[in-house]
Amino acid sequence: MNLPRLRWRSxxxxxxxxxANAELRPAAVEEKPAKGRSFWPSILRWIPTSxxxxxxxxxxxxxxxxxxxxxxxxxxxxxxxxxxxxxFRSSSDEPRFINTIEFESKEDSPTLVMVHGYGASxxxxxxxxxxxASRFRVIAIDQLGWGGSSRPDFTCRSTEETEAWxxxxxxxxxxxxxxxxxxLLGHSFGGYVAAKYSMKHPEHVEHLIxxxxxxxxxxxxPKSEWLMRFRKTWKGAIMNHLWExxxxxxxxxxxxxxxxxxxxxxxxxxRFGSYAEGSVLMEDESKLLxxxxxxxxxxxxxxxxxxxxxxxxxxxxxxxxxxxxxxxKVPTTFIYGIQDWMDYQGAxxxxxxxxxxxEIIRVPQVSLSLSLSLSLxxTYDVIVC
Numbered sequence: 406m407n408l409p410r411l412r413w414r415s416x417x418x419x420x421x422x423x424x425a426n427a428e429l430r431p432a433a434v435e436e437k438p439a440k441g442r443s444f445w446p447s448i449l450r451w452i453p454t455s456x457x458x459x460x461x462x463x464x465x466x467x468x469x470x471x472x473x474x475x476x477x478x479x480x481x482x483x484x485x486x487x488x489x490x491x492x493f494r495s496s497s498d499e500p501r502f503i504n505t506i507e508f509e510s511k512e513d514s515p516t517l518v519m520v521h522g523y524g525a526s527x528x529x530x531x532x533x534x535x536x537x538a539s540r541f542r543v544i545a546i547d548q549l550g551w552g553g554s555s556r557p558d559f560t561c562r563s564t565e566e567t568e569a570w571x572x573x574x575x576x577x578x579x580x581x582x583x584x585x586x587x588x589l590l591g592h593s594f595g596g597y598v599a600a601k602y603s604m605k606h607p608e609h610v611e612h613l614i615x616x617x618x619x620x621x622x623x624x625x626x627p628k629s630e631w632l633m634r635f636r637k638t639w640k641g642a643i644m645n646h647l648w649e650x651x652x653x654x655x656x657x658x659x660x661x662x663x664x665x666x667x668x669x670x671x672x673x674x675x676r677f678g679s680y681a682e683g684s685v686l687m688e689d690e691s692k693l694l695x696x697x698x699x700x701x702x703x704x705x706x707x708x709x710x711x712x713x714x715x716x717x718x719x720x721x722x723x724x725x726x727x728x729x730x731x732x733x734k735v736p737t738t739f740i741y742g743i744q745d746w747m748d749y750q751g752a753x754x755x756x757x758x759x760x761x762x763x764e765i766i767r768v769p770q771v772s773l774s775l776s777l778s779l780s781l782x783x784t785y786d787v788i789v790c
Contacts, residue, residue, distance in 0.1 A: 453662075463553060476504070505544060521710070547710055548574075596620065617747040621726050731760070
């Protein structure tokens with residue numbers, strides 16, 4: 406049986422230079438008016454954001470991308486027929502939507518679907534879209550409860566229900582888009598979701614690409630011993646309590662109200678300025694990203710509340726992917742940065758148990774698993790043998 410394989414083409418420096426020197430022009434956008442308008446103008450609100458603000462900030466950020474794209478809100482319904490799982494139900498049965506962007510591509514290009522990480526959204530890949538769109542039909546989504554997608558009340562109360570929230574809503578999106586086969590790329594927490602989806606629906610995934618994926622470590626790992634000791638201290642007890650209480654970073658941003666944008670600006674300036682590895686953000690990129698990040702973080706809490714059900718305190722996975730490596734059913738490529746805080750050794754252990762083609766790539770001078778994926782300057786070629 407012929408299987409697709411992934412060939413790495415090292416073009417980090419060239420891509421970074423092209424992005425930095427690119428002439429900025431708006432992309433072609435097709436979108437419907439967003440809901441969520443508020444009677445009060447932004448300046449008079451404690452949290453100066455709305456759904457309209459998210460979509461507008463996304464449009465401004467994606468003006469940096471030269472490849473034309475279409476934005477749409479894909480209706481995924483109000484829940485799977487007959488399901489008793491509380492995946493994205495709330496007190497309302499109104500339809501849910503997945504915010505989606507699709508880039509112009511060459512005819513017969515393979516389809517690449519991109520899934521962002523925790524607390525992020527599809528616009529965080531803005532530096533990657535042009536290069537990838539030259540080889541693929543690129544489609545990026547905001548997972549349910551994040552970005553410009555619907556933000557229903559989070560009603561999950563277990564790891565299983567929380568996984569279903571993301572996996573099943575993604576499957577409903579696939580059906581609505583009528584995509585039968587695609588390459589699936591997930592970054593960080595999005596890698597965890599992509600891997601779990603591939604296990605449940607392998608017939609739709611041609612190749613799985615996991616970029617600095619979360620989900621390969623557990624609190625039984627030897628490296629967690631320091632955490633066990635820390636939990637016994639009063640500081641550790643307080644932090645563990647906050648974690649189990651679902652105290653998320655987004656709550657801090659919301660709590661600061663009109664001072665939230667300044668906090669986000671300081672973070673993006675530090676993360677992609679003085680503390681950046683590789684290509685740093687240009688001034689216009691930094692401003693547009695800061696605006697976009699603020700609005701996606703400050704909006705209604707929804708998908709972010711998954712955190713304590715997927716990870717124990719210390720970001721150790723409650724249902725580690727490593728324990729299910731033998732069940733892997735699709736060819737997989739792992740991509741890590743040399744300074745990645747997600748340990749590539751988990752992928753090495755998983756590869757030994759996999760019965761499908763598996764490749765591990767480590768990229769120099771890049772830390773891929775940090776919450777924003779802007780330093781992902783890579784390109785792929787998919788070759789069907």
